[in-house]
Amino acid sequence: MFETWEELENSCLNCKKCGLCETRSHVVFGMGNPNADVMFVGEGPGEQEDLQGRPFVGRSGQLLDKMLDAVDLDRNTNIYIGNIVKCRPPKNRDPLPEEQEKCIGWLRNQVSLIRPKIIVCLGRIAATKLIRPDFHIMKEHGRFFEKSGVLMTATPHPAALLRNPGNKPSAFEDFLKLRDKMDELKIR
Numbered sequence: 338m339f340e341t342w343e344e345l346e347n348s349c350l351n352c353k354k355c356g357l358c359e360t361r362s363h364v365v366f367g368m369g370n371p372n373a374d375v376m377f378v379g380e381g382p383g384e385q386e387d388l389q390g391r392p393f394v395g396r397s398g399q400l401l402d403k404m405l406d407a408v409d410l411d412r413n414t415n416i417y418i419g420n421i422v423k424c425r426p427p428k429n430r431d432p433l434p435e436e437q438e439k440c441i442g443w444l445r446n447q448v449s450l451i452r453p454k455i456i457v458c459l460g461r462i463a464a465t466k467l468i469r470p471d472f473h474i475m476k477e478h479g480r481f482f483e484k485s486g487v488l489m490t491a492t493p494h495p496a497a498l499l500r501n502p503g504n505k506p507s508a509f510e511d512f513l514k515l516r517d518k519m520d521e522l523k524i525r
C-alpha cells in the first residue's frame with residue numbers, strides 16, 4: 338500500500354503484473370480530484386482512453402460528462418474517475434477475472450487515499466467486482482448499499498447506454514438519486 342498519491346501513480350504507470358501491459362499504449366491511472374467525496378469506477382479503458390491515457394474520453398465519456406453536468410458534477414473538480422483495470426483489454430473485451438485480480442490493488446489503494454463517501458460503479462463489471470458478485474445491473478441500478486463505511490451504487494455503463502438508448506432515462510434517474518444522496522449527506 339502506497340502512502341502518497343505520487344508513489345502510487347508512478348508505480349502503477351510502470352505496472353507489468355498481467356499481460357495487458359504488452360498491448361497498451363498508456364496506463365489509464367484515473368483523473369479528477371484526489372480529494373473528492375464521490376468516485377466513479379468503470380471496468381477498463383477503451384481504445385480512445387488507451388491512446389490518450391485518460392478515462393472516459395470517447396463517445397461514452399461525452400455521454401458521462403453530460404450526465405455529470407446535469408447534476409453539477411465535473412470530472413476535473415469534484416469527482417474522481419478510475420477503473421477496475423488500468424490497461425485496455427484487447428478489442429475492448431471484458432477484463433478477465435485474473436486481470437481484475439492483478440489490477441484491483443491499484444484501485445483499492447486509490448480508494449484508500451481518496452476516502453470517498455460514495456462510489457458509483459459504471460456498469461456490470463465494476464458493480465460485480467465492488468458491490469457483490471451476483472449484482473444485477475438492470476435490476477439493482479440506482480440503489481445504495483453500504484460497504485465498509487462507503488455508500489455504493491451502480492448505473493449502466495455509458496457505452497451500454499449508447500448501444501441501448503432506451504435505457505438512458507432510467508440511468509439519468511440514477512444520477513438524480515446520486516444528487517439527492519449528495520444533498521442529504523451535504524456533499525459538494
